[in-house]
Structures are given as C-alpha cells and as structure tokens.
Amino acid sequence: MSRSPDWLHYQAEVHPDRLALMTEEGRWSFDNLDADVARFAGILSDLGIGRxxxxxxxxxxxxxxxxLVHALTRLGAVLVPLNTRLTARELAPILDNADPALIISDGAPFDWGTHQPKTRTMEALMETTSKRRVWDSTLNFDDLHALVYTSGTTGVPKGVEITVGNQWSSALGFALNAGMLEQDRWLHVMPLFHVGGLTILFRSVIHGSGVVLEPRFDAxxxxxxxxxxxxxxxSVVPTMVHRLLELPGDAPSLLRLALLGGAPAAPSLIDAAHRRGYPVVPTFGMTETCSQVVTLEKSEVTLRRGSSGHPNLPTRIRIAAGETDAPxxxxxxxxxxxxSVARGYWKNPEATTAAFQNGWLKTGDLGFLDEDGYLTVTDRLKDLIIRxxxxxxxxxxxxxxxxxPGVADAAVFGQPDPEWGQIVAAAVVVSHSETPTSIQNFLSKRLASYKMPSIYYRVEEIPRNASGKILRARLQQDASNLVKWVDSHDL
Amino acid sequence: MSRSPDWLHYQAEVHPDRLALMTEEGRWSFDNLDADVARFAGILSDLGIGRxxxxxxxxxxxxxxxxLVHALTRLGAVLVPLNTRLTARELAPILDNADPALIISDGAPFDWGTHQPKTRTMEALMETTSKRRVWDSTLNFDDLHALVYTSGTTGVPKGVEITVGNQWSSALGFALNAGMLEQDRWLHVMPLFHVGGLTILFRSVIHGSGVVLEPRFDAxxxxxxxxxxxxxxxSVVPTMVHRLLELPGDAPSLLRLALLGGAPAAPSLIDAAHRRGYPVVPTFGMTETCSQVVTLEKSEVTLRRGSSGHPNLPTRIRIAAGETDAPxxxxxxxxxxxxSVARGYWKNPEATTAAFQNGWLKTGDLGFLDEDGYLTVTDRLKDLIIRxxxxxxxxxxxxxxxxxPGVADAAVFGQPDPEWGQIVAAAVVVSHSETPTSIQNFLSKRLASYKMPSIYYRVEEIPRNASGKILRARLQQDASNLVKWVDSHDL
Incomplete structure (x- = not known):
C-alpha cells in the first residue's frame, strides 16, 4: 500500500512562509495553516474522531x-461535504446512506427534518480549548478520503468513494497537463461541496500553491x-466566463489557465474569452473521476474545436461499442x-456494479476519440434517442x-412512441415571426430524415442546472405541459 | 494494478512538434522519435523480443x-544497461545474473571473454527492414522495467529491479519538487547506464521536456x-561543476536547476557555483530509489548548509536507531x-532481504533529519568506525x-585492532613542511580523544571513484602498502 507524508505539513516544512490561503477573514501561510489545522485536529480528536x-x-x-477539511484528512477521517443548497428533504437520503458520526454546521438555523443527526457548530468547536495538537500523519492512498454525493438531477444521490490516492493522482494528473510553477496561485470560486472545488484544496497542499477562496462568484x-x-x-463554469467577459478589462496577464468544467462549453464562448486574453480551456471529468481527467491545451483550442482534450497521463479512455473499442x-x-477513478458508490453495490467494471468506469457519457486520442463528448447515454x-x-x-438564425436556443429529447419506440422532440426558443416550415426545411438539408424532430415545443427558456447542463429529464417529464408548436405531421 | 498509456506516444499525440531529442546526429520532435521507436520496436518484435x-x-x-530504450519500454521488455567502462571480466557476473535474451552492442570490437552471449550490433538492427510498427502500448506499473547494476566498489554487482511504476514516481517526485515548465529542456551529460542518466530519458517523455544528449561531458x-x-x-556530478566554473562566463540565465548527484558536494563548491549564477542544488538518491528522492531547494542552500534537502513527496525517510526512530x-x-523505491535485487534473495524490509529500503547510509524534516547524509554505514x-x-x-591549513586532502577509515576492535586511521595529503604534532594538537582541540586518529598515512592523492566518492575499502585493503607517516604512540 502506498503512503505519503501529510501534504499540508510537508508544505509547512518546505515552504513555511508561502501563502497557503486567503479569504475575506485573513491570510494564512502554510506554516500558519498547519498550526491551525494541528490545533483543530486536536479538538476533533478529543471528540473521538479518528481514522x-x-x-x-x-x-x-x-x-x-x-x-476542517485538512484536519479531517490528517486524522484519516472521511469527509462528507453536504451541498448547502439542498433542503432537509433532499439531504435525508444522503444522511441515511453516509450515516456520519458527526455533522458540523455553521450557526445558521437549519431544519434537519426527521433526521436528528449529532451536530456541532463550527464556531463552538473552534472556541474549544484542547491541549492536543496533531502535527503530522501518514496518508494511506488506499484509505477512503471523501464521500461526495452526485447531484443527480433525478434519482437517489450516490456517495462517490474518493480515496486519498484519487486526490493524489488527480493533483498530479493536473500538474502533468498544466505544468507547475513556483508562483502558482488559485482563485477559488467554485462550491467546496463539489468535487471540482474540493480537489483544488488538495492540489494546493500537494503542489504548494496558494488558494484565494471566495464565498461566491462575483465577477x-x-x-x-x-x-x-x-x-x-x-476553475470556472461557463456562466462565470460570460460574467467576466461583460466587464470592460482584458484578462490580467499572469492568469495562465482557466479550467472550464460543468456543462460542455460552446466554442464561441471559448473564442470570445481567448480574444480577451482569458486562457479558457475545456475539460472533461466528473465526481467519479475525482474532477477533470481530460483537458484541452490552450494552443489546441482553435485546432480542435469542440473537443474536451486529451486524457491526462496516466488516465486511459476507451470508447465502448459493445464488447469492443469503437474505431x-x-x-x-x-x-x-x-x-483517479473512484472505487465505487458507498453502500450501493448495485450502482457500483453497474458503473464500475474491471477497473473501468462506465461514465454514461457518449463521445468519440479522434486519431490523435482527443476526446469529444457528445451526449449523455441516457439522453440518446433510439428511433x-x-x-x-x-x-x-x-x-x-x-x-x-431564427433559433435562439434549443433542446432535443426523446419521447415514447408506439410506432417508433421513441421519437425526436425539440424544445425551441424562437422569435414570433419564425415559422416551423422554415426550420423544418432548413434541417432537412442538414440531417437524415430519421433524425428530424417529429414534434416541436415552443418555450420561453431552456431549463438548465447551475452548471448550464440542459435538464432533459425535466423536459421529458413535463412534455405534456409544454406548448406544442407544431407536429411534423402537420407540416 | 495501475497502468498508463505509452509515455512517448502520448507526447507524440499532445506535443507532436516539440523537440524530444537532440544529439550530434540530429534533432527529433516527439512525433519523429515516436515514429523511429515504432519502427525499431517492430524490428525487435520480429526478433521475438516481447514482454x-x-x-x-x-x-x-x-x-x-x-x-532502443523507448522501443524496449514500449514492448514491455526489461532494459539491462551495461556499463561501457567495465571489462569482460567485470561484466561476467552481471551477465550471469541477468541472463539476457539478447545483447545489443555497437560495432566496436569487444572481448566478451568466456561469456558468449547472443549479440547483435545496433547498426545492423537499425538497417533491418520490417513491415511491423509498434505504435502504442499500455505500460503496467508493476512490471519490471530495468535491471540496473550497482557499481559497487567491492563485492558482486547487484541488479536493482526498477519497475515501470518506479520510473513514473521518480519523474513525478522530481516535478513536485522542481516544478514543470512548458519550456523545460534537459542537457544530458550523465552516463546512460546509471540510473541518474536513464531516468532523465523517462522524465523527458513523462513531462514532455526535450533532451539534448551529449556522448560525454565537455565543459x-x-x-x-x-x-x-x-x-x-x-544533472551533474561535482567534477562537472568545477569544470564549468573554470570557464569565463556566468551561467546562462534560462538554466533554472542543476541537480548535483554522486558524491556529497562540498558547500564551498555550491557557494562558488551560486556566485556565478549556476543554480546547483544537492540531492540524495541511489539506484535502489530510482535516482534522487531528496532535493534541496535553491533558496535553502545557504540556510541549510550541508543538507541534501527534504524528501520529495510522497517519499518517507526515517532514521533508524535500532528498532525505533532516532530523534x-x-x-x-x-x-x-x-x-520510487525498487522492489529488490534480481535473483538475489539474500541481498534483497538484507536491504528491503516491510516496504522500507535500508540504504546503508548514515545521516540525520533536522526538526523540519531536512536530511543530512554523513557517512556510509559500512564506513562507520567502532572504536x-x-x-x-x-x-x-x-x-x-x-x-x-596544512592538510590539502584527507580520508579516514577503520583498521582492525586487537585492543579496540577498530582504530581510526587517516590518510592525508600534506606539504613537506607539515608535522604530525601540529595536526594532532590541532585535532585534540576539536575532537574527543576516542575520535583521534591512531595512525596517519601520508599519500600523494586520496583515491576516489568517478563520482568523487572516497574509496575507503581500497584504503583499508591497501593500508599495508601505504607509507606510514606516524603512529600516535610516537607522538
């Protein structure tokens, strides 16, 4: 089993005076942060929290x-970050599954609903006095490090089992792709309860790069x-890039990389960002891969439009076509x-077996590799329409x-059909002067007949989640409430 | 088991036009090198060479x-680099132990002695035509990658089992310590048959940094x-630094790191190098750790004089004092x-058991860690004198x-003694006007009496190996032939 010295303590020994963390509350060098973590780990240890x-x-x-996050890591405890946007009802299945020994919250009132977990407030814990200090530890790569629950727009959330080794490999994979500079420093505007935000904190202590942490994104x-x-x-999602581009100035010159995650990014957004000096690059990854495992290099953005990039070493990607690899x-x-691929879902052998097979993660995403090994992600497998x-x-x-030109936004999804199994449905945002015939004629020159939408809904807005992904499941469920624009039989 | 895509092929996909290799013979981009390796791996494959x-x-x-080295790696074959300085008699025990399926040599005549291995010349192989191309492979981290024989100034050479994972971890450990810049490029002046030279070739393909390879060091x-x-x-040994400092100019400004290996470096040499702009840093490592695992940062050289630095993540170091850790x-x-610690010695269970224990390598070197985890190497364990x-x-x-001031050079070693078990012997290079009494009086103010040399030999030169290490074993063996200067009984 592979092990590592405690990452934060290592940085405190090697780069004691380097900035580790800056928030609205103040600044911490690696030495300061190490001392605060040693103290807080002592407090948690007094509470009986351990490996x-x-x-x-x-x-x-x-x-x-x-x-807290670094103190738990030092103690060998398992992080269970809870999404602050979820209601008690939404948190209930997560707490059922994770069954945490303790929940730490801020002082703000929160209705935990029927669940009555053992909770402590962070404020009270921080004020506890303890003589114990935990200065060091040995990290075991095979140990579970975090249960990160997938947001899953439908269904029961699954706790992705991130190991210590996953964090390590994710940090190194990023460095191999992006390089590592002594002066590297992150601006952290992502939620800390998602894997993308969490991994930045560990890249920081593995690479020795500081983090400027913001409570929310304000452009x-x-x-x-x-x-x-x-x-x-x-690290950003598309909306944040839009907001930054609305500001007058060009990108500050020291910014060398802006990793774009979440929703697939429109090439036009990336182009616009590059024109303003923002080094935005698309990435591909998910909770189950401990953040991005595929990244496009800056220099490739124009050449490989629409691609998410090349898998970071040593990640391997295959495109499965039945039992064989697709050409x-x-x-x-x-x-x-x-x-950096997680080992499974916590206490969910069925979901684990379905997604993890012989060391491979079946992502449920569809895409292709070009001849040079660059990945383009096209669709979610569950969004695939079989007509x-x-x-x-x-x-x-x-x-x-x-x-x-008349279509401002669009979402395509499958609808059950007795004749075809599924038919192609399209929700479109169009101007009032637009006609279905014009669109249908336009499409017929570009798409095979079986791909043509059989039904159109006219909507004010395409529903998307916070990362900008189209909520197709919601469109499918709500189709009966949508305003039918036209049925292709009538065209 | 961890795996990786073929490193060189990865670079050919991601950085096809970047310089991979330059020698007196020409320049190769990663794309060119990949193509040459694909072709040569095909030729080796035709010969039946495989995993x-x-x-x-x-x-x-x-x-x-x-x-050749990259082609063998791609085929999953095991590299057995042979030291070109060794005679047939010295190579015999290595060939006995490694029992290679094939030996590849240059065309120069070489007397293989009693051994009659199956040999081919590189020239003949390169001219072979083959339709086969091996473009890609999957590297298994647990596979044996190379048997590198320790130079061992005494005794039978041991074949250190370097795995693919050792190479990978060595490259990453270096990057975590030194950073990784897009424009990184190595000047390679070290022997390729030692681990220090071999690992640079793999750092090159793992990081995507080019190598300018020289057949020998000419300042x-x-x-x-x-x-x-x-x-x-x-990457240099002390002698090379001396030679560079003899040249008139200061260090070129793009050079950001000169790793000093081999013999422990005199702090005065490092100081002199820094004054001239050479960013020389001491390191500690050996064949069994797949090159350096401890490196001092440039900024620490003055502060931590004599230290070899801090272990690279995730390497752990302990100082063993019997069963416990020394304070x-x-x-x-x-x-x-x-x-990056090797898994043992090839077909040598006794030596393996003696040196490897519960995942720890007992280096046979003596040293200490300071409170911040920085290592200072003092002596070889076998050089320790117990009086x-x-x-x-x-x-x-x-x-x-x-x-x-009168001692130009000195070496201290143990000699058997019926009364004390061992006594302290010193070989010294001194001017003719120097007297033993002056030296003995000088030492007595600085050393406890039990550390004082009991016998002095006067020599013209201290015997050292190519890396500058004192050959104490030779001094011990040849003591009877040395010119005794004085015995402390006579002082």
Whole structure:
C-alpha cells in the first residue's frame, strides 16, 4: 500500500512562509495553516474522531471549512461535504446512506427534518480549548478520503468513494497537463461541496500553491483579485466566463489557465474569452473521476474545436461499442480507467456494479476519440434517442437547430412512441415571426430524415442546472405541459 | 494494478512538434522519435523480443540508444544497461545474473571473454527492414522495467529491479519538487547506464521536456549548448561543476536547476557555483530509489548548509536507531519508503532481504533529519568506525583534518585492532613542511580523544571513484602498502 507524508505539513516544512490561503477573514501561510489545522485536529480528536470516521459538514466556503477539511484528512477521517443548497428533504437520503458520526454546521438555523443527526457548530468547536495538537500523519492512498454525493438531477444521490490516492493522482494528473510553477496561485470560486472545488484544496497542499477562496462568484471582485493577488489558475463554469467577459478589462496577464468544467462549453464562448486574453480551456471529468481527467491545451483550442482534450497521463479512455473499442471518430460510451477513478458508490453495490467494471468506469457519457486520442463528448447515454433502431444524438440535432438564425436556443429529447419506440422532440426558443416550415426545411438539408424532430415545443427558456447542463429529464417529464408548436405531421 | 498509456506516444499525440531529442546526429520532435521507436520496436518484435524479455545493451550515449530504450519500454521488455567502462571480466557476473535474451552492442570490437552471449550490433538492427510498427502500448506499473547494476566498489554487482511504476514516481517526485515548465529542456551529460542518466530519458517523455544528449561531458561545449539550446535543467556530478566554473562566463540565465548527484558536494563548491549564477542544488538518491528522492531547494542552500534537502513527496525517510526512530538531529541509518523505491535485487534473495524490509529500503547510509524534516547524509554505514564501542564518523574526522591549513586532502577509515576492535586511521595529503604534532594538537582541540586518529598515512592523492566518492575499502585493503607517516604512540 502506498503512503505519503501529510501534504499540508510537508508544505509547512518546505515552504513555511508561502501563502497557503486567503479569504475575506485573513491570510494564512502554510506554516500558519498547519498550526491551525494541528490545533483543530486536536479538538476533533478529543471528540473521538479518528481514522475511518465519517464526518458530514454543511458550511459556507470560508477558512474554517478549509481548516476542517485538512484536519479531517490528517486524522484519516472521511469527509462528507453536504451541498448547502439542498433542503432537509433532499439531504435525508444522503444522511441515511453516509450515516456520519458527526455533522458540523455553521450557526445558521437549519431544519434537519426527521433526521436528528449529532451536530456541532463550527464556531463552538473552534472556541474549544484542547491541549492536543496533531502535527503530522501518514496518508494511506488506499484509505477512503471523501464521500461526495452526485447531484443527480433525478434519482437517489450516490456517495462517490474518493480515496486519498484519487486526490493524489488527480493533483498530479493536473500538474502533468498544466505544468507547475513556483508562483502558482488559485482563485477559488467554485462550491467546496463539489468535487471540482474540493480537489483544488488538495492540489494546493500537494503542489504548494496558494488558494484565494471566495464565498461566491462575483465577477467584479474576482477580476480585482485576479489582478491584486497575482492569480495564475482559475476553475470556472461557463456562466462565470460570460460574467467576466461583460466587464470592460482584458484578462490580467499572469492568469495562465482557466479550467472550464460543468456543462460542455460552446466554442464561441471559448473564442470570445481567448480574444480577451482569458486562457479558457475545456475539460472533461466528473465526481467519479475525482474532477477533470481530460483537458484541452490552450494552443489546441482553435485546432480542435469542440473537443474536451486529451486524457491526462496516466488516465486511459476507451470508447465502448459493445464488447469492443469503437474505431476513431465513431461514437460510443466513454469509459475511463486510471488512478483517479473512484472505487465505487458507498453502500450501493448495485450502482457500483453497474458503473464500475474491471477497473473501468462506465461514465454514461457518449463521445468519440479522434486519431490523435482527443476526446469529444457528445451526449449523455441516457439522453440518446433510439428511433426505430437508429441512434439519434440530441447534441447533433441541437447543433443543427442552433445554426438556424431564427433559433435562439434549443433542446432535443426523446419521447415514447408506439410506432417508433421513441421519437425526436425539440424544445425551441424562437422569435414570433419564425415559422416551423422554415426550420423544418432548413434541417432537412442538414440531417437524415430519421433524425428530424417529429414534434416541436415552443418555450420561453431552456431549463438548465447551475452548471448550464440542459435538464432533459425535466423536459421529458413535463412534455405534456409544454406548448406544442407544431407536429411534423402537420407540416 | 495501475497502468498508463505509452509515455512517448502520448507526447507524440499532445506535443507532436516539440523537440524530444537532440544529439550530434540530429534533432527529433516527439512525433519523429515516436515514429523511429515504432519502427525499431517492430524490428525487435520480429526478433521475438516481447514482454518480460531481458535485453542487455552496451552502447555509446547516442540517439540509437535512446530509440532502443523507448522501443524496449514500449514492448514491455526489461532494459539491462551495461556499463561501457567495465571489462569482460567485470561484466561476467552481471551477465550471469541477468541472463539476457539478447545483447545489443555497437560495432566496436569487444572481448566478451568466456561469456558468449547472443549479440547483435545496433547498426545492423537499425538497417533491418520490417513491415511491423509498434505504435502504442499500455505500460503496467508493476512490471519490471530495468535491471540496473550497482557499481559497487567491492563485492558482486547487484541488479536493482526498477519497475515501470518506479520510473513514473521518480519523474513525478522530481516535478513536485522542481516544478514543470512548458519550456523545460534537459542537457544530458550523465552516463546512460546509471540510473541518474536513464531516468532523465523517462522524465523527458513523462513531462514532455526535450533532451539534448551529449556522448560525454565537455565543459566548453556544454556551456555553448546551455546557451544555444535554451537549456533549463541539468544533472551533474561535482567534477562537472568545477569544470564549468573554470570557464569565463556566468551561467546562462534560462538554466533554472542543476541537480548535483554522486558524491556529497562540498558547500564551498555550491557557494562558488551560486556566485556565478549556476543554480546547483544537492540531492540524495541511489539506484535502489530510482535516482534522487531528496532535493534541496535553491533558496535553502545557504540556510541549510550541508543538507541534501527534504524528501520529495510522497517519499518517507526515517532514521533508524535500532528498532525505533532516532530523534531529530541524531545520526542513524537512513531508511527510505515510497513508490520510487525498487522492489529488490534480481535473483538475489539474500541481498534483497538484507536491504528491503516491510516496504522500507535500508540504504546503508548514515545521516540525520533536522526538526523540519531536512536530511543530512554523513557517512556510509559500512564506513562507520567502532572504536572500543564508540561510534566514530569518518566524515567528522575528515572535516576536522581539512580545517587544518596544512592538510590539502584527507580520508579516514577503520583498521582492525586487537585492543579496540577498530582504530581510526587517516590518510592525508600534506606539504613537506607539515608535522604530525601540529595536526594532532590541532585535532585534540576539536575532537574527543576516542575520535583521534591512531595512525596517519601520508599519500600523494586520496583515491576516489568517478563520482568523487572516497574509496575507503581500497584504503583499508591497501593500508599495508601505504607509507606510514606516524603512529600516535610516537607522538
């Protein structure tokens, strides 16, 4: 079993005076942060928290949370970050599954509902006095490090089992792709309860790069921090890029990489960002791969439009077509193998067996690899429409719809049909002067007949989640309430 | 079991046009090198070389050797680099132990002695035509990658079992310590048959940094290459630093790190190098740790004089004092644990059991850790003198001798003695006007009486190996032939 010295303590020994953390509350060098973590780990240890204990926390993105996260890591405890946006009803199945020994929350009132977990407030814990200090530890790569619950727009949330080794490999995979500079510093504007935000805290202590942590994304403030704090690295979702581009100035020159996660990014957004000096690059990853495992290099963005990049070493990707690998360019399910792939879902053998197979993660995403090994993600497997035995990829039909000048936005999804099994449905945002005939004629020159939408809904807005992903499941469920624009039989 | 895509092929996909290799013979991009390796791996494959086959080679440091090394790696074969300085008699026990399926040599005549291995010349192999191309492979981290024989100034050479995972971890450990820049490029002046030279070739393909490979070290030419080829990284032994400092110019400004291996470096040499802009840093490592696992940062050189640095993540070091860890500052045997530690000695269970224990490598070196985890290497365990039950560290007595203005060089070693078990012997290079009494009086103010040399030999020169290490074993063996200067009984 592989082990490592405690990452934060290592940085405190090697780079004691380097900035580790800055928040609205103050600044911590690695030495300061190590001391606060040693003290807080002592407090948690007095409470009986130790190796393998699951500790839930529902906290704002502040310094206390960072100290907690590193203290739990040092003790070998298991992090269970709770999404602060979820209601008690939504948290209930997570708490049922994780069954944490303790939950740490901020002082704000929160109705835990029928669940009555053992809770402590962070404020009270921080004020506890303890003589114990935990200065060091040995991290075991095979140990469970965190249970991160997938947001799953439908169904019961699953607790992804992230190991210590997953965090380590994720940090190194990023470095191999992006390089590591002594002056690297992150601006952290992502939720800490998602894997993308959590991994940044561990990249920080593995690489020795500081983190400027913001409680939420505010474009003007972010821009100021990029400049004032000499930020080199940034992780964002598309909406944040839009907001930054609305500001007058070009990107500060020290910013060397802005990793774009969440929803697939429109190439036009990336182009616009590059014109303003923002080094935005698309990535691909998920909770089950401990954040991104595929990244496009800055220099490739124009050449490989629409691609998410090349798998980071040593991650391997295969495109599964049944039992064999799909040839270059052919779409299939994206499978991922490598040391940052999680080991399964906590106490969920069925979901684990379904998704993890011989060391491979079946992502449920569809895509293809080009001849140089670059990945393009096309659709979610569950969004695939099978019409009369033919595969229809919603993204392809959406792209065709969006290329029509009268279509402002579009979402394509399957609807059950007695004759075809499924038919292709399209929700479109169109101007009042637009006609269905114009769109249908336009599409017929671009798409095979079996890909043509059989039914159109006219909507005010395409429903999307916080990361910008289209909520197809909701469209499918709500189709009966949508305003039918036209049925292709009538065209 | 962890795996990785083929490293070189990865770089050819991601950085096809970047410089991979430059030698006197020409320049290769990663794309070119990948193609040459694909072709040569095809030729080797036609010869029946495949996974697990051991292939010896005795070749000059040229492009053909680099192509061979990557081709063998791609095929999953085991590299057995042979030291070109060894005679047939010295190679015999290595060939007995490694029992290679094939040996590849250059065309130069070489008397293989009683051994009649199956040999091919590199020239003939390169000219072979083959339709087969091996473009890709999956590397298994647990596979044996190379048998590197320790030079061992005495005794039978041992074949250190370097795994694919050791190479990977060594490359990452270096990056975590030194950072990784897109423009990184190595000047390679080290022998390719030692682990230090071999690992640079794999750092190159794992990091995507180019290598400018020289067949031998020539200071003036090296200096020119540092400038012309925009070199950022260099690996050297002390003699090379001396030679570079004899040149008129200061270090070219792009050079960001010069790793000093081999013999422990005199702090004065490092100071002199820094004054001239050479970013020389001491390191500690050995064949069994797949090159350096401890490195001092540039900024620490003055503050931590004499230290070799802090263990690279995730390497752990303990100082063994019997069954327990020695406290900070106390000398003991240096033990190393981590993913770059080799798995043992090939077909040598006795030596393996003696040196490897529960995942720890007992290095046979003595040293101490300071309170911040920085290592200082003092002596080889086998050089330790035990006089009447008291430990005497040769390095300490040598330092005291060298601080005497009349002593130009000195080596201290143990000699058997019926009364004390061992006595302290010193070989010194002194001017003719120097007297033993002056030295003995000088030392008596600096050393406890049990550390004082009991016998002095006057020599013209201290015997050292190519890396500058004192050959104490030779001094011990040849003591009867040395010119006795004085016996302390006579003082």
């Amino acid at each position: 393998g204990d699951r500790v839930g926390y529902r906290l704002p993105a502040n310094a206390a949370q960072v100290i 003007a403030r972010a821009y100021q921090l990029l400049q004032d704090e000499r930020i080199t690295l940034l 270059s360019g052919a779409i299939g399910e994206i499978w991922v193998q490598g040391p 009369g035995g033919e595969n229809v990829y919603p993204s392809e039909v959406e792209a065709a719809l969006l290329s029509h | 697990g086959d051991r292939v010896g080679y005795r070749l000059p440091a040229n492009a053909a050797q680099v192509i 003036a030419r090296a200096y020119q290459l540092l400038q012309d080829e925009r070199i950022t990284l260099l 900070s500052g106390a000398i003991g045997e240096i033990w190393v644990q981590g993913p 009447g039950g008291e430990n005497v560290y040769p390095s300490e007595v040598e330092a005291a001798l060298l601080s005497h």
